[in-house]
Each structure stands twice: as C-alpha cells, then as structure tokens.
Amino acid sequence: MANQLDLLKQVFKILKYYYYLFYRTKIFFPKKSYSLLGEDLFIDRYFDKKSKGFYIDVGCHHPLSGNNTYLLYKKGWTGINFDISKFSIDLFNFFRKKDLNIWSGISNKKGVRKIYYRKKINMLNTLNKEIAKIHFKNGYKVGNVKVDTLNHFLKKLPIKSKIDLLKIDVEGEELNVIKSINLKKYKPRLISIEIHNLKNMYVDDNNYFKKDKIYNYLISKKFKLIWRNKYSFIFEKK
DSSP states (O other): OHHHHHHHHHHHHHHHHHIIIIITTTOOSOOSOOSSSSHHHHHHHHTTTOSOOEEEEESOOOSSTTOSSHHHHHHTOEEEEEESOHHHHHHHHHHOTTSEEEEOEEOSSOEEEEEEESSSSOTTOBSOHHHHHHHOTTOOEEEEEEEEOHHHHHHHSOOOSOOSEEEEOOTTOHHHHHTTSOHHHHOOSEEEEEOOOSTTTTSOOTTGGGGOHHHHHHHHTTEEEEEEETTEEEEEEO
C-alpha cells in the first residue's frame, strides 16, 4: 500500500510539472522565440547561432516561458540557473537536466532575505518590498530565502567555460546582483538585464535609464549598450 501511495504521489508530481510546463504556458510546439521581448533571438544572432556556449541566469523563473536561455539550451548551450522560488528550480531540474539549477537568491551579501510573492511560480516574485507593492496591489505573501553573492557561487562551482551570457531579471534587485560578481575576473561577454523606471514604472520615458545606477555602473565597467526593447537591455563587453 505504501509503495502504491508513493507511486501515485510521483505520478501526481510529474503531471503537475507538465501542467506548469506546457498547459499553463500554452507552449505545445517549438517556438521561434521563448523570451518576452525577443532577447533570445538577438542573443542567438549575436553569437552567430553557435551550438555551444555557457550562460548564467539569475531569476530564471520558468524553463520555457518568458525565458532568455531556453532557445540556447535547445541548441546545446548549458549553464547555471538561480531562482528564489523552489518550485521554479524543481521545474528546471525536471526539464533542463543538463543545467545546474540552484534554489537561492543572489544579492551583494550573504544572508536570509524576505521574498514577496503572489504564487509559488510568478515572474514578478521579488526580494524588493517596494516593487512588490507596485506589482501586487491586491496583496502578497511573505517568505524567506537564503541569498549569497555570485562571486561566492562562481568560486565554489567548477566553472570550466567563459561566461558568454549573464542574464539578470530579479524585479528590483538587479543592481545588488551585478555588484555581487567580479566583472573584471569573470568577464561575461553579454549581460542581459532589466532596468525599470522605478519612480514612474508605467510612464513612457524613453531615456530614463541614462540616469539609472545599473546603466552607469555597467558603463563604468567598460560595457556598452547594444540592444534595448522597453525595460530589457543587453550590454556588450568593450
């Protein structure tokens, strides 16, 4: 009886994964792009559609939907994915087994942070309370998650490849993430990152980013902006 119950639990878990992977996202067939704003198509063209590469995805959210690295993964790339949602990482471990998937927040120092969320998998889940108030006007839940720096993980993990792509989408924590990696040492070739107009998030100010700390930090580290679509930016190492 116990074995039958364990089997039913396993079947239910697999069905739940497929529900979140395909039915909820309406992804039943291969797509040209899996990103929200076409970032993966630009990145693929930039690297001349090469079949091998290495990425780090901070705020990976979902293995397929709204994901900047799944198109690359399908071509043969591999990488490391981080998310503050354990369920997101469970989905990655189930569907993207060639990647290393880590349940952890990334910030500028080690510790335990509050996570503000509506559902266990949601692209708007955040460590930033002010962002949560904007996104979740009808209320949100609060939990805890361990956080550490990218430097910590990169020193600890067996990184054998150069970082072709560093992607960061963490709903307001981007500056702390980018400051948590030694860019001079690890030298990602491209950085894909969100820069929001936090003072007027839903106001169309086309040049707001030029005053943003993230933009100016990356410029100071010898990166240049080469692509933009709304709040999504891609920088190249000069």
